[in-house]
Amino acid sequence: MSLSVLAVDDSRTMRDMINLALRTEGFDVHLADDGEHGLEVLDDIDPDVIITDINMPRLDGFGFIDAVRLREDTRTTPILVLTTESSAELKTKARTAGATGWIVKPFAQDKLVRALKMVAG
Amino acid sequence: MSDPMQEIMASFFIECEELHESLVDALQLLADGESDIETINVAFRAVHSIKGGAGAFGLDALVDFAHQFETVMDACRSGTLSIDTPLNELFLRCSDMLSDLIRCSRDGEDVDAATSTGLIAELSGYVPSEDEGEVEEIEFQPMVLDLGELGPGSDALPMDLPPLDLPSLDDSDETEAPELGPSDKARLAVEFRAEGELYESGNEPLFLIKALADLGRCETKLTLDPPKSIDDLNTLGSRLSWNIVVETDMPPTAVHEIFEFAEGLCKLNVVAIPGSAAALTKDVSTEVPVEAAESSAPAPAEAQSSNTPDAPAAAPAPASKPEEPAPIPKPAAAKAPEKAATTPPKTSPTVRVDLERIERLVNLVGELVINQAMLSQSIAEENIPPNSPVSAGLDEFMQLTRNIQESVMMIRAQPVKSLFQRMSRIVRESSAAVDKTVKLVTDGENTEIDKTAIERLADPLTHMIRNAVDHGLEDAETRIAQGKSKQGEIKLRAAHKSGRVLIEVSDDGAGINREKVKSKAMEKGLIPDEAILSDSEIDQLLFLPGFSTATEVSNLSGRGVGMDVVKTQITSLGGRVTIESTPGAGTTFAISLPLTLAVLDGMVITVAQETLVIPLNAIVETLSLSVDDLKPVAGGQSVLCVREQFVPVLDLGVELGYREEAPMQDGTIALLISPEEGVLVALLVDTIEDQRQVVIKGMQESYGRVPGVAAATILGDGQIALILDPNDLVQNATGDDLVITQKKAS
Numbered sequence: 001m002s003l004s005v006l007a008v009d010d011s012r013t014m015r016d017m018i019n020l021a022l023r024t025e026g027f028d029v030h031l032a033d034d035g036e037h038g039l040e041v042l043d044d045i046d047p048d049v050i051i052t053d054i055n056m057p058r059l060d061g062f063g064f065i066d067a068v069r070l071r072e073d074t075r076t077t078p079i080l081v082l083t084t085e086s087s088a089e090l091k092t093k094a095r096t097a098g099a100t101g102w103i104v105k106p107f108a109q110d111k112l113v114r115a116l117k118m119v120a121g
Numbered sequence: 122m123s124d125p126m127q128e129i130m131a132s133f134f135i136e137c138e139e140l141h142e143s144l145v146d147a148l149q150l151l152a153d154g155e156s157d158i159e160t161i162n163v164a165f166r167a168v169h170s171i172k173g174g175a176g177a178f179g180l181d182a183l184v185d186f187a188h189q190f191e192t193v194m195d196a197c198r199s200g201t202l203s204i205d206t207p208l209n210e211l212f213l214r215c216s217d218m219l220s221d222l223i224r225c226s227r228d229g230e231d232v233d234a235a236t237s238t239g240l241i242a243e244l245s246g247y248v249p250s251e252d253e254g255e256v257e258e259i260e261f262q263p264m265v266l267d268l269g270e271l272g273p274g275s276d277a278l279p280m281d282l283p284p285l286d287l288p289s290l291d292d293s294d295e296t297e298a299p300e301l302g303p304s305d306k307a308r309l310a311v312e313f314r315a316e317g318e319l320y321e322s323g324n325e326p327l328f329l330i331k332a333l334a335d336l337g338r339c340e341t342k343l344t345l346d347p348p349k350s351i352d353d354l355n356t357l358g359s360r361l362s363w364n365i366v367v368e369t370d371m372p373p374t375a376v377h378e379i380f381e382f383a384e385g386l387c388k389l390n391v392v393a394i395p396g397s398a399a400a401l402t403k404d405v406s407t408e409v410p411v412e413a414a415e416s417s418a419p420a421p422a423e424a425q426s427s428n429t430p431d432a433p434a435a436a437p438a439p440a441s442k443p444e445e446p447a448p449i450p451k452p453a454a455a456k457a458p459e460k461a462a463t464t465p466p467k468t469s470p471t472v473r474v475d476l477e478r479i480e481r482l483v484n485l486v487g488e489l490v491i492n493q494a495m496l497s498q499s500i501a502e503e504n505i506p507p508n509s510p511v512s513a514g515l516d517e518f519m520q521l522t523r524n525i526q527e528s529v530m531m532i533r534a535q536p537v538k539s540l541f542q543r544m545s546r547i548v549r550e551s552s553a554a555v556d557k558t559v560k561l562v563t564d565g566e567n568t569e570i571d572k573t574a575i576e577r578l579a580d581p582l583t584h585m586i587r588n589a590v591d592h593g594l595e596d597a598e599t600r601i602a603q604g605k606s607k608q609g610e611i612k613l614r615a616a617h618k619s620g621r622v623l624i625e626v627s628d629d630g631a632g633i634n635r636e637k638v639k640s641k642a643m644e645k646g647l648i649p650d651e652a653i654l655s656d657s658e659i660d661q662l663l664f665l666p667g668f669s670t671a672t673e674v675s676n677l678s679g680r681g682v683g684m685d686v687v688k689t690q691i692t693s694l695g696g697r698v699t700i701e702s703t704p705g706a707g708t709t710f711a712i713s714l715p716l717t718l719a720v721l722d723g724m725v726i727t728v729a730q731e732t733l734v735i736p737l738n739a740i741v742e743t744l745s746l747s748v749d750d751l752k753p754v755a756g757g758q759s760v761l762c763v764r765e766q767f768v769p770v771l772d773l774g775v776e777l778g779y780r781e782e783a784p785m786q787d788g789t790i791a792l793l794i795s796p797e798e799g800v801l802v803a804l805l806v807d808t809i810e811d812q813r814q815v816v817i818k819g820m821q822e823s824y825g826r827v828p829g830v831a832a833a834t835i836l837g838d839g840q841i842a843l844i845l846d847p848n849d850l851v852q853n854a855t856g857d858d859l860v861i862t863q864k865k866a867s
Contacts, residue, residue, distance in 0.1 A: 010166065013133035013174035020125050055166050078323040084173055100323035101382030106176040114332075118379065121328045 003120055004028040004045065008038035008064060009053040009082060014105070018051060021109040027116070035059025039067055042074060049120035050079045051103070054094075062097045069098040078119035082107075132473065133174045134227045138539070140167040141220050145542045148216055152209050161204070164212075165194045171219065180226045183219075186237055189244045190215050196248045208247065215240050217546050306337070306368045308394040311376055314362035319386040330365065332379045337369035366394075476572075479532055486529045487816035490720065493522045494813060494837035523814070526720060534569035537615045537624070540578060541566050544613055547583050551590040557597065558608045559590055568615035570622045574694050574714055578624070581687040581698075585626045585710050586611065588684070593628035593708050603705065605629065618713070621738065627709035633702040635659045642668065660700040664688045692848070695721070695736075695831070721817060723844060724792070725810040725836065729779035733806075734815055734834055734844040735792060741801065742793040743809065748785055761791060761803045768793065772805045773845075776854050777829070794847045802851050813837075817844065828853045 005027050007018040015031045022029045030045055032038035034056040050068065054061035061081060068074045078100040094102050100119045103112055147164035150156045172187035194212070196202035204212075218233075218240050225232045311333065315326055333339055342364045348354045369375070373391040380389050497515060505511050541563045552559035570578075594600075594609035601607055614625040635656060642648045642662045654662075662668060666685040691698045696714035715721060715738070723734035744750075744763070751759045751770060760767040770791070774780040791803040815834035820827065829850035830843050 011170040011173055012136045013129060013177065014170070016129040016132060017177055020129060055169050057163070057166065076320065076323050078325065084169070084176065095322060095385075098322060105173050106179075118328055118332050119324060119382065121325070121331060 002026050002028045003048045003116065004030065005049050005051060005116065006030045006032060006038060006041055006045065006047040007051040008032040008035060008056070008061075009051075010034050010056040011053070014053065014082070018112070021107075021112055022116075025109070025113050035061065035064030035067070038064050042068065042071065046073055047077065049116055050074070050077055051082055051116075052079060052099075053082045062093070065094075065097040065099055080115055080119060130178055133178065134223065135473075136174065137171055137223045137227075140171050141216070141223065142539055142542055143167050144216050144219070145545065148209065148212050149545065151204055152213070161194065161198050165191060165198050168194060168219070171223070175226070178226075182232050182234075182237065183222045183226050186215075186219065186222055186241060189241045190219065193244045193247045202247060211240070211243055213549060215244065217549070220546075307370050309336075309367045309369055309371065309373060309376055310392045310394060311365040311367060312362070312388070312390040313365065313380070314388040315359045315383075316386050316388070317359050319359065319383055322382070322386060324383050324386065326361070326363065329379060329383060330363065333365060333367055333376065336371050336375060336379075337367050339368075340366045362388075474532075479529075482529055483533065486526050487720065487818075489522055490526060490814060490816050491835050491837070493519060495839060496837075498837035526814075530571070530720070531569070533572050535572050535575055536567045536569050537575060537578075538566040540575050540582065541613055541615070543579060544582055544586050547586045548590060548611060551587045552609075555591055557590060557594055559594060560608050560610050561613060562610060563613045565615035568617060568622060570615075570714065574622075577690065577694055578712075578714075581690040581712070582613075582624070582626065584684075584687050586613075589626060589628040589630070589708070589710075593630035595631050599631075622714045624712040624714070625709055626712075627707055629707040632704040632706055632708055633660055633663070633700070635702075635704075638662055656702075657700075660702055663700065664698070692846075697848070720814055721844070722812070723815045723834070724812050725815075725842065726773075726790070726792070726806040727808045727810060728777070728806050729774040731777075731779055732810065732836065732840060732842045733773075734842050735794075735804075735847060736831070736844065737812065739794050739847045740792050741795050744791040744793065744803075746785070746789045746791050746805075747787045751785060763793065763801065763803075766801065768801045768803045770803045770805060771851065771854055773850075774805070774807070776850065792847075794851070802847075804847065804850075815842075815844065 005018075005022055007015060007022075007029060008031075009015050009018065010033055015033075019029050019031060030041055030047060032041045035052070036058045038050070038052065039059070052061045052064055056064075059067070065079055065081075068077065068079060079098065081094040081097075081099045081102040082105055083094070083102055084105045091102060101115060103115050144164050144167040147156070147160045147167070150160050151164070168187050168191045172184055172191055175183040175187060190212075193202065193208075197204050197208075202208075218237055222232055222237065224230070313326070313329070315324075319326070330339070330341060344362045344364070346360045346362065348360070367376070373393055376391045377384070377389070380387070383389070497519065500511060500515055545561050545563070548559055548561040589611050590609075594611070595603070595605075597607045600609065610629045612625070612627045612629075614623075614627070616623050639648075639654060639659050639662070642659075642665070643650050643652070645668070647662065647665050647668065648654070663684045664687075666683065668683055668685065688698055691712050691714075694714055696712055699711045699713075700708065701711065702708040722737040724737050724740060726733055726735060742763075744761075746761070750761055752762060752767070753759050759770045761770050762768070772782065772785075775782050785805070790806050790809055792806060793801050793803055795801055815836070817832045818834055820830070820833050829846055831846035831849075832844045834842055834844055836842050
């Protein structure tokens with residue numbers, strides 16, 4: 001059974017890349033434009049893992065993670081944060097917000113997949 | 122575009138344009154002092170997203186520049202740096218540079234490295250860059266989960282993990298440690314105890330252990346630590362720990378990388394066991410003590426050990442998860458709804474479609490329009506009564522065809538905003554070149570116009586803006602002397618007006634110096650010395666080829682490209698350009714364009730048995746003449762008297778070479794056209810057949826430019842008809858003299 005992934009990023013390019021990388025690996029990919037949209041999508045699907053950007057309009061990654069963790073159905077869903085920063089501060093911030101792990105952009109396909117397998121099997 | 126990466130890259134550059142557009146918008150708001158907290162966020166996000174995408178495609182120059190740009194903006198965003206006018210100007214210049222870098226990356230052109238480096242240096246003046254790449258790389262390396270391909274950087278991984286500190290152990294349970302048979306292989310002994318936070322963050326020991334198994338064969342032992350009494354019961358705590366021995370040549374860092382997300386949320390100890398030393402197994406057991414599974418364990422099955430890190434081994438972990446109410450930081454969540462309320466409404470969802478497909482659709486709709494016209498004609502010829510079902514059906518069909526056509530045209534339409542934004546850059550650059558302060562005011566940015574027209578308007582508009590900055594606006598001293606503000610203003614306005622799009626470029630400068638224009642034209646032999654010209658006619662002289670009033674050719678607008686080129690470019694889009702100027706108050710250039718470039722409303726006429734189409738919007742009025750209406754004037758020409766104005770007359774049949782000059786008969790039709798503001802010319806035709814929409818079929822590819830002919834079309838009966846360009850026709854007929862003669866006559 002293929003893993004389902006929700007990827008939230010305001011950059012169309014990034015969404016396209018994630019989509020391409022994960023579809024070719026057999027993941028079931030769902031996409032959202034920002035945190036608000038991500039939450040809407042979560043009303044319809046229950047993904048095995050969520051990938052989210054941080055800097056987004058309307059509802060940013062931190063707010064999104066907070067909201068996801070508050071929902072009964074997604075309280076323990078693994079969340080990977082996509083970030084261009086690699087500072088320890090950001091890691092701490094992501095973790096404090098409730099993220100499971102992080103991926104540094106730009107990412108190689110195999111690394112993205114490996115990170116996903118590490119948090120979602 | 123079969124390569125999906127190529128496709129994504131192409132769409133990345135489109136996205137870059139959109140992002141750049143929102144960046145420019147935000148910077149403009151900042152410049153106008155109309156910004157709020159979200160404005161700088163929008164600007165930051167735009168640059169940040171460009172950087173993110175560029176990184177994915179290895180566009181280093183773009184990444185480096187965007188990075189420094191973003192760093193300074195981030196400082197503004199966090200409030201450590203405040204945006205003053207010089208910084209905002211720097212941002213605008215950086216935004217221009219960013220746009221250049223995007224274009225160069227897209228087209229594979231060389232980047233103006235000097236400017237880029239200069240700007241990066243200026244930006245670094247505000248927030249120093251975080252220095253050399255090597256430092257970053259080491260920091261960067263462990264983050265990318267580079268398991269298989271351990272680079273040199275991974276040696277730099279921090280190894281100062283806290284020593285394992287497990288609660289009291291029963292050493293007699295040593296025997297329960299995973300037993301490995303004698304092995305020559307190097308092994309890693311991993312001790313892992315999850316803390317409650319590990320589960321809260323969504324990490325799952327099972328997957329981590331699975332990932333460990335990718336390194337080599339694993340022996341796994343699970344230890345359960347049940348509460349000793351009810352007081353000891355802590356639902357948030359974790360009671361599981363694992364001892365795993367992995368057969369692998371990998372260094373311990375490989376394990377730390379797998380547990381990267383879990384570090385700090387668990388107790389982890391990794392010890393390397395060198396190969397071909399079976400005895401060491403025992404060392405491990407003593408060195409890494411193992412927790413005992415007490416007999417009172419609530420679920421004995423959980424204490425089972427397993428050779429494979431498969432589901433049964435880790436099953437307890439998920440089971441324990443739901444009982445832990447995840448403590449979640451509240452403040453940010455509470456912030457969310459408020460944030461959503463202040464952000465603008467979401468733009469409507471979009472679908473990206475290949476331009477080729479739209480072209481195909483446009484062509485098909487064109488065929489449909491022709492087909493419908495043919496059908497209408499056939500039905501008309503059958504003399505079917507107008508109230509019959511066939512006629513009613515046909516009416517509906519016509520209505521639908523028209524709706525479809527309009528909808529298709531709307532797909533191609535785009536707001537002029539992107540075009541206007543480009544112009545703000547032109548204003549910035551050109552005003553800096555001539556040392557004037559100029560403000561660009563735009564209006565009607567959301568007016569939509571055909572995409573092709575937007576692309577082809579960039580050149581003429583650029584030229585008009587440069588002209589306005591260079592020639593239109595006075596220098597600061599003159600302006601102040603005249604009681605105007607020091608800062609000149611250029612207004613760019615777009616609007617829909619009676620089925621056409623109107624784009625105006627106006628300045629609040631000195632207006633056209635008509636004396637100077639006239640004497641210059643006489644000097645250049647463009648008009649006869651004795652010519653008597655009205656103000657608007659003098660203004661029209663600016664459009665004559667080779668005309669340039671700048672006494673000194675400035676390095677800005679005087680590059681040999683005159684307003685005549687602007688006019689030609691506009692005309693080729695089916696548009697018209699007019700000038701209005703008030704001395705001392707400024708000049709306005711108005712471009713009027715058809716809404717669409719594919720279909721036009723035309724009047725079908727015949728001349729000497731030839732069927733022709735004249736664009737409806739060119740026709741001011743139609744008249745049925747009697748012989749007496751024409752008055753001969755000197756030079757064999759005739760004029761027509763229309764409401765006390767003498768209008769020159771052009772016999773279309775003669776003009777197009779269909780017939781010799783023939784005496785006019787009663788009932789001849791005159792079409793009054795207005796090639797320029799305030800000027801009328803009468804075209805004589807034989808009959809008016811119909812007024813209908815025609816699909817424009819270009820002829821330039823096959824025949825080149827034919828004077829007086831704009832394009833061709835296929836009529837309802839399948840006949841091909843030429844679409845005339847009346848303005849071009851009038852100019853070709855007599856040159857501009859016709860217009861001038863007319864004025865003299867009146």
